Amino acid sequence: xxxxxxxxxxxxxxxxxxxxxxxxxxxxxxxxxxxxxxxxxxxxxxxxxxxxxxxxxxxxxxxxxxxxxxxxxxxxxxxxxxxxxxxxxxxxxxxxxxxxxxxxxxxxxxxxxxxxxxxxxxxxxxxxxxxxxxxxxxxxxxxxxxxx
Amino acid sequence: xxxxxxxxxxxxxxxxxxxxxxxxxxxxxxxxxxxxxxxxxxxxxxxxxxxxxxxxxxxxxxxxxxxxxxxxxxxxxxxxxxxxxxxxxxxxxxxxxxxxxxxxxxxxxxxxxxxxxxxxxxxxxxxxxxxxxxxxxxxxxxxxxxxxxxxxxxxxxxxxxxxxxxxxxxxxxxxxxxxxxxxxxxxxxxxxxxxxxxxxxxxxxxxxxxxxxxxxxxxxxxxxxxxxxxxxxxxxxxxxxxxxxxxxxxxxxxxxxxxxxxxxxxxxxxxxxxxxxxxxxxxxxxxxxxxxxxxxxxxxxxxxxxxxxxxxxxxxxxxxxxxxxxxxxxxxxxxxxxxxxxxxxxxxxxxxxxxxxxxxxxxxxxxxx
Amino acid sequence: xxxxxxxxxxxxxxxxxxxxxxxxxxxxxxxxxxxxxxxxxxxxxxxxxxxxxxxxxxxxxxxxxxxxxxxxxxxxxxxxxxxxxxxxxxxxxxxxxxxxxxxxxxxxxxxxxxxxxxxxxxxxxxxxxxxxxxxxxxxxxxxxxxxxxxxxxxxxxxxxxxxxxxxxxxxxxxxxxxxxxxxxxxxxxxxxxxxxxxxxxxxxxxxxxxxxxxxxxxxxxxxxxxxxxxxxxxxxxxxxxxxxxxxxxxxxxxxxxxxxxxxxxxxxxxxxxxxxxxxxxxxxxxxxxxxxxxxxxxxxxxxxxxxxxxxxxxxxxxxxxxxxxxxxxxxxxxxxxxxxxxxxxxxxxxxxxxxxxxxxxxxxxxxxxxxxxxxxxxxxxxxxxxxxxxxxxxxxxxxxxxxxxxx
Numbered sequence: 001x002x003x004x005x006x007x008x009x010x011x012x013x014x015x016x017x018x019x020x021x022x023x024x025x026x027x028x029x030x031x032x033x034x035x036x037x038x039x040x041x042x043x044x045x046x047x048x049x050x051x052x053x054x055x056x057x058x059x060x061x062x063x064x065x066x067x068x069x070x071x072x073x074x075x076x077x078x079x080x081x082x083x084x085x086x087x088x089x090x091x092x093x094x095x096x097x098x099x100x101x102x103x104x105x106x107x108x109x110x111x112x113x114x115x116x117x118x119x120x121x122x123x124x125x126x127x128x129x130x131x132x133x134x135x136x137x138x139x140x141x142x143x144x145x146x147x148x
Numbered sequence: 149x150x151x152x153x154x155x156x157x158x159x160x161x162x163x164x165x166x167x168x169x170x171x172x173x174x175x176x177x178x179x180x181x182x183x184x185x186x187x188x189x190x191x192x193x194x195x196x197x198x199x200x201x202x203x204x205x206x207x208x209x210x211x212x213x214x215x216x217x218x219x220x221x222x223x224x225x226x227x228x229x230x231x232x233x234x235x236x237x238x239x240x241x242x243x244x245x246x247x248x249x250x251x252x253x254x255x256x257x258x259x260x261x262x263x264x265x266x267x268x269x270x271x272x273x274x275x276x277x278x279x280x281x282x283x284x285x286x287x288x289x290x291x292x293x294x295x296x297x298x299x300x301x302x303x304x305x306x307x308x309x310x311x312x313x314x315x316x317x318x319x320x321x322x323x324x325x326x327x328x329x330x331x332x333x334x335x336x337x338x339x340x341x342x343x344x345x346x347x348x349x350x351x352x353x354x355x356x357x358x359x360x361x362x363x364x365x366x367x368x369x370x371x372x373x374x375x376x377x378x379x380x381x382x383x384x385x386x387x388x389x390x391x392x393x394x395x396x397x398x399x400x401x402x403x404x405x406x407x408x409x410x411x412x413x414x415x416x417x418x419x420x421x422x423x424x425x426x427x428x429x430x431x432x433x434x435x436x437x438x439x440x441x442x443x444x445x446x447x448x449x450x451x452x453x454x455x456x457x458x459x460x461x462x463x464x465x466x467x468x469x470x471x472x473x474x475x476x477x478x479x480x481x482x483x484x485x486x487x488x489x490x491x492x493x494x495x496x497x498x499x500x501x502x503x504x505x506x507x508x509x510x511x512x513x514x515x516x517x
Numbered sequence: 518x519x520x521x522x523x524x525x526x527x528x529x530x531x532x533x534x535x536x537x538x539x540x541x542x543x544x545x546x547x548x549x550x551x552x553x554x555x556x557x558x559x560x561x562x563x564x565x566x567x568x569x570x571x572x573x574x575x576x577x578x579x580x581x582x583x584x585x586x587x588x589x590x591x592x593x594x595x596x597x598x599x600x601x602x603x604x605x606x607x608x609x610x611x612x613x614x615x616x617x618x619x620x621x622x623x624x625x626x627x628x629x630x631x632x633x634x635x636x637x638x639x640x641x642x643x644x645x646x647x648x649x650x651x652x653x654x655x656x657x658x659x660x661x662x663x664x665x666x667x668x669x670x671x672x673x674x675x676x677x678x679x680x681x682x683x684x685x686x687x688x689x690x691x692x693x694x695x696x697x698x699x700x701x702x703x704x705x706x707x708x709x710x711x712x713x714x715x716x717x718x719x720x721x722x723x724x725x726x727x728x729x730x731x732x733x734x735x736x737x738x739x740x741x742x743x744x745x746x747x748x749x750x751x752x753x754x755x756x757x758x759x760x761x762x763x764x765x766x767x768x769x770x771x772x773x774x775x776x777x778x779x780x781x782x783x784x785x786x787x788x789x790x791x792x793x794x795x796x797x798x799x800x801x802x803x804x805x806x807x808x809x810x811x812x813x814x815x816x817x818x819x820x821x822x823x824x825x826x827x828x829x830x831x832x833x834x835x836x837x838x839x840x841x842x843x844x845x846x847x848x849x850x851x852x853x854x855x856x857x858x859x860x861x862x863x864x865x866x867x868x869x870x871x872x873x874x875x876x877x878x879x880x881x882x883x884x885x886x887x888x889x890x891x892x893x894x895x896x897x898x899x900x901x902x903x904x905x906x907x908x909x910x911x912x913x914x915x916x917x918x919x920x921x922x923x924x
Contacts, residue, residue, distance in 0.1 A: 272830075
């Protein structure tokens with residue numbers, strides 16, 4: 001039976017540091033935290049690197065930890081059969097902008113729009129950055145912890 | 149004098165018989181040909197993710213039923229796997245087999261709905277749909293025996309299933325599998341080689357594998373694009389490492405392949421069910437030492453995923469040590485499979501549009517959540 | 518008053534008409550009796566057709582129910598026979614909506630324009646011996662000409678509704694009709710040639726053996742073409758429910774919808790009756806003098822059954838495929854049929870220009886293999902594959918594992 005293995009944070013961080021210095025912020029057991037401003041660069045590297053080969057973006061999530069937002073990218077390589085978790089901390093509450101990974105993975109299209117809609121993090125470079133679930137003109141971002 | 153023509157914008161949906169629910173496409177037509185497509189969602193948005201933050205871990209199971217209401221069992225399974233990952237526990241073996249079994253039954257039911265409506269959208273007046281629903285009804289009856297509900301089952305719990313199958317479930321299942329083999333043969337004879345179906349679907353709206361992967365498409369749509377990727381094989385959960393099955397893969401990436409892959413998957417599901425019935429042994433069906441109110445440790449997080457009938461269904465759970473998930477992100481296959489709508493539809497005709505949309509098999513409960 | 522209908526009158530052969538005429542003629546002036554009898558028989562005919570259409574909806578729904586593994590309407594009346602009345606009552610109590618921006622006059626005219634040609638068509642169909650309202654000597658031409666008027670109504674509906682789905686439906690309907698009129702007309706030429714007359718009564722008389730055997734290709738083409746003109750599956754693009762919802766009649770509700778619906782089913786009934794007349798020898802059968810109407814109805818029901826059967830079986834073709842079927846498949850076949858029939862009639866007819874029964878059998882012997890051969894040949898000659906995948910990358914991304922099952 002085939003088992004997809006998770007790449008450890010150390011491995012990922014090492015590769016990333018080599019290619020894109022100063023992009024890694026932190027690393028834990030099986031995840032790596034990167035600089036949010038450089039997420040698109042990191043994404044492109046993760047996708048195009050021969051050994052990493054993360055062609056498939058499983059999901060993009062955002063979690064509201066009150067003092068910061070965590071952006072979580074679950075990635076899979078179909079050829080190499082390994083997965084990785086890449087995260088980024090976005091500090092602040094208003095006017096949050098993070099580069100979009102739309103150009104790297106089209107699959108991020110609806111999920112980034114959804115994050116903007118429900119969490120209020122804008123993605124720069126997304127061609128159609130508008131609300132997806134709620135209507136235009138809706139006030140607030142309901143999935144935030146301070147939205148009641 | 150040349151005839152002056154101009155493109156025409158039409159709203160397909162949200163009330164349209166073939167958009168699988170309240171889904172809207174704003175389409176610009178040149179005659180019958182599609183120039184531009186913009187999917188517009190959110191008509192069934194119920195804020196499931198926000199609701200999950202207000203309920204304890206067991207109660208969230210009922211929310212998952214209402215995501216893709218044609219495959220509630222698999223939604224339950226995905227969520228329960230995520231919670232188990234969060235806690236670091238494993239359900240007993242009998243529960244694993246039961247889960248696998250009902251998940252495959254549900255996959256058959258869901259694929260029957262998908263294929264039935266796919267043919268309906270091709271214009272067949274109900275006959276294939278009714279044939280599909282005939283078998284699906286009996287699967288729902290089986291679910292009723294298991295848990296008293298047909299659609300919103302809530303059968304699974306973190307750490308196992310809600311209750312063991314009643315004794316008369318097993319003969320009923322055997323009888324169903326016997327009848328279904330015959331009914332499905334009939335269904336295949338009716339459809340697989342149907343001349344009009346072939347003419348209408350072959351070569352229409354191909355989705356190249358590179359495109360499919362880049363758009364994060366999953367499930368039968370991804371496999372129909374020639375990518376051999378099935379989470380049941382790649383990351384076996386529950387009892388999938390104890391059963392044998394094949395992964396059907398398309399070779400032409402078109403609407404027919406998407407239909408064909410689903411038909412073949414039904415066959416494989418039948419194989420899995422037979423193996424589950426043969427291998428299942430008496431034993432507990434639920435972890436007894438799991439408390440009723442689950443409190444995972446603070447800061448724990450888990451991404452549990454299954455190969456649902458529509459694709460990869462993932463639950464990303466984050467715990468803050470409380471009784472409710474701090475964050476419950478649902479990675480719904482239907483929503484993300486819609487990313488390819490534009491690629492599938494532009495340049496094709498109105499009639500093909502409906503069929504291509506049907507071949508992606510979306511479910512609005514899951515798209516909008 | 519003693520009125521006498523002239524023997525050369527077009528209505529002379531209609532037995533029922535003469536009965537009414539004689540009855541009212543005994544106390545009315547002759548010219549008034551002539552009109553009154555005509556109106557009476559028209560009233561009978563119109564009601565018969567409408568009732569027939571209602572029963573056809575019941576027949577179709579019950580039959581579709583059986584095809585679908587379900588029961589179908591069975592609540593109201595014996596076997597659910599009163600279901601059409603319930604439907605009608607429901608539709609009549611619905612609000613009669615006219616959409617804003619619609620062309621009101623055109624919009625409201627549509628149900629009538631749809632209904633009229635259908636009722637006119639029934640005038641020339643012989644239900645039994647000497648019962649056609651008017652035994653026109655150009656009956657076939659009349660049916661073809663009047664029958665295609667429905668398209669005008671469809672286009673009126675599509676245009677006046679101010680709805681884009683309706684427009685789609687109307688455009689498709691017109692395109693389909695124009696394509697299918699040609700092979701349908703040519704196919705009927707063969708029948709007319711063999712019968713040596715355009716009058717439906719004479720065509721029935723000429724069928725010593727049903728033309729089903731003598732003109733199998735013509736029957737196939739006529740059935741296909743009429744399915745297309747009636748918007749029946751697999752050619753129901755004009756009102757494709759899953760694509761353009763209801764096509765041209767999307768905006769109609771209440772009694773207008775009921776009329777349109779009745780016109781559609783009525784048209785199916787009339788076409789089935791026409792096919793029964795032209796190809797299944799109409800009212801001819803054992804004891805046809807007394808129960809000709811029974812044979813006629815039986816044959817009509819048989820054709821209706823085929824229509825419903827087709828509807829329950831096939832998915833829908835795309836509109837360009839329907840055009841292709843007409844121009845690439847049916848038109849050549851109809852020409853072949855015409856040529857073959859011409860030659861056969863030319864060589865087989867006697868000096869008076871008539872064909873004996875044995876000649877018909879000879880024609881059947883030639884035409885049936887010809888039909889099968891042509892269908893087989895053309896079926897393999899014209900591949901209807903839509904767009905062929907042009908770009909086909911050589912590398913398929915398949916992870917290097919496990920079972921690959923390739924079709």
